[in-house]
Amino acid sequence: MGFRFRGGTVSYNLGVDLGTTFVTAARADTTTVGMFTLGDRSVVIPAAVYLRDDGTLATGQATGSLAVSSPDRVGRGFMSRLGDAMPVILGGAPYPVTALLSGLLQDLVQKVTKIQGEPPDRVVLTHPARWGPFRRALFDEAAHQAGLENPRLVTEPEAAAAYYAASRQLGDGETIAVYDLGGGTFDATVLRQQPGGVQIVGKPERIERLGGSDFDEAILSYVNDTVGGSLTELDTRHPQTLVALAGLRQGCVLAKEALSADTETTFPVFLPGRRFDVHLARSDFEDMVRGSIESTIRTLSRTLQSAQVEPADLRAVLLVGGSSRIPLVARMVSAELGCCTVVDTHPQHVVALGAATLASHASPPQHDRPQHDRRQRYGRQHHRGHASRGTTAPIPTATVNAVLDARPQQRDAQPPIPAQRPADVIPTQRTPPQEARAAAARTALGGGAGPDAATMQTSALMAKSRPAHPRPTVDTPLPDTRHVGPNGGRPRRFALTDRERVLIGTGAAVALAGIIVLAIFGGRNDTQTWPPSGSTRPSTSAPTAVAAVGPELATPALGVPVQVGRTPSFVAVSPDGGHAYIANGDARVITVGDTAIDQVAATIPIAAGPPQFLTFTPDGRTLYVTIFNDQGTINVIDVLDTASNAVIATIPQPARPLHPTVTPRKP
Incomplete structure (x- = not known):
């Protein structure tokens, strides 16, 4: 691969x-792959x-200190909320x-650009x-708004x-598992090396909501128990108290990190009018987090079962994420899976280093445009220049921090993971949403015959059948339609992006649904109005294909809203x-709604603290309520009898309880 020099600077790629x-970022240049500060x-x-x-x-480290005085102005964890309408x-x-x-991406790229x-x-x-x-389409839209x-x-x-493959060669057919335990979530994935990549x-x-932050809360709860x-x-209303608690939380983070290398640690605690030291042994910390790690291993085992892969067939399990440094993680994973x-x-x-490695092995971008276009591309939000386009290449096998492999790649190689699309398949012109909807409507009406019309009709049906919450999917490759590039260049593959598929599919689904509703209700109303523009009313003796939709269908409708409290955060429906049952955390109550009459049937006070997650037993007679607060001082599970709507037991927990799972009793 050829690296260029522009005005004394070496070209580089960003992951x-x-x-x-x-947030982390890495760069890959002529010889090395390394992290950005x-x-x-x-x-x-x-x-x-x-x-x-x-x-x-404002972004970056400044948000930590600013959050102490104005916590309501700070947003965290929103990456996991992408796709949420709220x-x-x-x-x-x-x-x-x-x-x-x-905003976060724009500031990061501007900082990197300033450094380089x-x-x-x-x-x-x-x-x-x-x-x-x-x-993925929403994420791509956020990147475009940032100027990428x-x-x-x-x-x-x-x-x-x-x-991993940059320093250890993977043979075709070899399988690895990725155990990713980060600050707030855990992910388990199985990958297999194929001729075109993994x-x-x-x-x-x-x-969700399982990671290093939960381990920090466990240490904070330990400190609270230590001081009675x-x-x-x-009193958290005083700024001095908020500053003290913020310092204590940082001390808990440092103690957790210290126990990855040491068997014990001691850290100071400063409270208003009081100062003391807390001693924590690694064995005590491991007892706090053992249950959470066990749940991650069970999740990894289910992932292996879905892939029909035995642990003995794994080349290795990659431990990724900051919390994977905890020694107990490697011991428990190795002991459970035996690999x-x-x-x-x-x-x-x-992950950032691997992303930079993948970026460095794409095809070189075009540099025949003025340099000021590239600078303006990252200058301010919504100002978009012409971005470079690359192709996906197999994962390299050269050593990290050494010269990267520059083998020529096959021009028509498929992306390693079918669910992703490489940058070079983005069309040079985007179809406006209005035109996409109009084309979709023509397709639904049976007009516009041709390959494009057939493709839009398929997209509409696929979009209509998707569930409300997207599931992991693998996109079906589009037909290999080719066209000649600019200036008579080589033909390039042409495909729709994920965002365009969503827009076209949504427009087609709306148009088709509107036509069906008109056909249903129009057939029952003698005063129906027919389209203008020279259209003729079809004969009643010869019904159209659109009108022949079968029996009358029920049209879903939104009922009258039911007031269930000011802070509803979780709902669980009884097995029957x-x-x-709706958890109202700040109000410390559970609201019970009768689904037959759409009214509140009862309000159950939860004296132990703010309810978070709810889980029914299979017979519906018992409801388990996990309870914890942001300060980490409350960690219990209430057992609720649904016949009387009364709390019959409270079970203390060593750390923040998450969403519990109830297994049927064995006979």
């Missing part, structure tokens, strides 16, 4: 891992934004998740493997496998479908 709690002597920055008084967003509330104002992501003196040639962004086309014209999107395990096999699984519950007595585990010195950097 970005935008996680739930932290994004913060003050740190290569990671919080995945958070802060709303300033002037309405602009906006993020900052300072009382709603912000779409895509706007927050684009030039924008990157190519950018690879990573995302969870469970994301479907809908979330043609970023390549790859899954996090694909990037991790690229980093491919995800089976069904990736993800656990003094933390719960603090080799591989953990890097800095596992939180692996008769009642819905």
